[in-house]
Amino acid sequence: xSEQDLIRxxxxxxxxxxxxxxxxxxxxxxxxxxxxxxxxVVAGGGSHVPAIPAVAPAPxxxxxxxxxxxxxxxxxxxxxxxxxxxxxxxxxxxxxxVGSVVxxxxxxxxxxxxxxxxxxxxxxxGKVAQILFEDxxxxxxxxxxxxxx
Amino acid sequence: MHLHxxxxxxxxxxxxxxTLPSTNADALARARxxxxxxxxxxxxxxxxxxxxxxxxxxxxxxxxxxxLLLTDAAAPARLxxxxxxxxxxxxxxxxxxxxxxxxxxxxxxPNDLLLDGAKLAGILIEAESAGGANAAAAGIGVxxxxxxxxxxxxxxxxxxxxxxxxxxxLLHALSRTMLLRVAHWDRGPGFAEIRSEWLAHAxxxxxxxxxxxxxxELTGTFETxxxxxxxxxxxxxxxxxxxxxxxxxxxxxxxx
Numbered sequence: 001x002s003e004q005d006l007i008r009x010x011x012x013x014x015x016x017x018x019x020x021x022x023x024x025x026x027x028x029x030x031x032x033x034x035x036x037x038x039x040x041v042v043a044g045g046g047s048h049v050p051a052i053p054a055v056a057p058a059p060x061x062x063x064x065x066x067x068x069x070x071x072x073x074x075x076x077x078x079x080x081x082x083x084x085x086x087x088x089x090x091x092x093x094x095x096x097x098v099g100s101v102v103x104x105x106x107x108x109x110x111x112x113x114x115x116x117x118x119x120x121x122x123x124x125x126g127k128v129a130q131i132l133f134e135d136x137x138x139x140x141x142x143x144x145x146x147x148x149x
Numbered sequence: 150m151h152l153h154x155x156x157x158x159x160x161x162x163x164x165x166x167x168t169l170p171s172t173n174a175d176a177l178a179r180a181r182x183x184x185x186x187x188x189x190x191x192x193x194x195x196x197x198x199x200x201x202x203x204x205x206x207x208x209x210x211x212x213x214x215x216x217l218l219l220t221d222a223a224a225p226a227r228l229x230x231x232x233x234x235x236x237x238x239x240x241x242x243x244x245x246x247x248x249x250x251x252x253x254x255x256x257x258x259p260n261d262l263l264l265d266g267a268k269l270a271g272i273l274i275e276a277e278s279a280g281g282a283n284a285a286a287a288g289i290g291v292x293x294x295x296x297x298x299x300x301x302x303x304x305x306x307x308x309x310x311x312x313x314x315x316x317x318x319l320l321h322a323l324s325r326t327m328l329l330r331v332a333h334w335d336r337g338p339g340f341a342e343i344r345s346e347w348l349a350h351a352x353x354x355x356x357x358x359x360x361x362x363x364x365x366e367l368t369g370t371f372e373t374x375x376x377x378x379x380x381x382x383x384x385x386x387x388x389x390x391x392x393x394x395x396x397x398x399x400x401x402x403x404x405x
Contacts, residue, residue, distance in 0.1 A: 079225035081377060083363070083394040089203030105278060113229040113393040114259040114378050115201055116285075119277035136363045138393065141226060 069144040076146045082113030150317040153325035162188040170197040172216035173288035180284030186218040211294030213316040227337040236260040241326035255352035267305035360395040
């Protein structure tokens, strides 16, 4: 069964049973279908997502949790629409690499929009577990950028 | 150097120095040390003046090099709007000191100031979380006395147009116009009007432009700004592209 079919089946089941939420996990894929919540439908980046997070239609909002970084407790998301950079300038060393240990407030990356360079600080102390954006590529509001564990 | 009395009355301060590496870097260092804005940092000369992404901003004495440090200027998602606020304030200040140039002063997306089609002023905003607050340094360089040659985009100065203005006189005017524009913006709610005024003075609206992105170049019609301030480019195929980062050229002026 494809992911789409699985989600459709689960959504139907949700309606039939009147349950609020169903979660299924298999082969590294976790799918959660919930009736009420407003979540983003996209796992991973992409430059053609609308700037304002889409509000999923009722009755069933569907979230695809393929190790969904947006749901990770250590996720750092983009506070704005722009272009993300790993270093202060092209010739400089990246602020962090996977495995870097950071303190709360340490710079992680820069998001540029309208010639405004926004340094994004680490919200917590920890270790950089994942870097989810590509250097010099567009990011959307709320897009997961890094996981700090 | 002195700020305009209106700016002083509003609690804006000034730190004027002879030489600094970069007024933006100094503003952010102050923020990290716990200083709160609004404060202007000005230097007669910068030894490491910077443009975006490591570009050098030539900083010989005679031109204005100044940064305004703002603390918690707006919610992070709205901070990029500040560039249009600052660009309008910079334009206002030059109209103040040289009203005869008003009709020749145009804004180039996102925030350069053109005089007769050549670059007169540049703006670079750098923001970070510092000293428990969100700090934004709005750096402005205005070519009063001289301008660099041989740039991809041609430059000019006030002196080249027969206007003699010292950096101090210009900062005096700018401290007032910036106060007014930042108040008008009101941390976001005033952006719709800021956007309209920016469009009224913009270069190239409705015309064909080229936009140099990091990895490619696009050609199309500059339709408008969207509500976030993104450049809306109508591509030849009819699609509308929203651009947050790019260097704009009018086709006639492109030098490769």
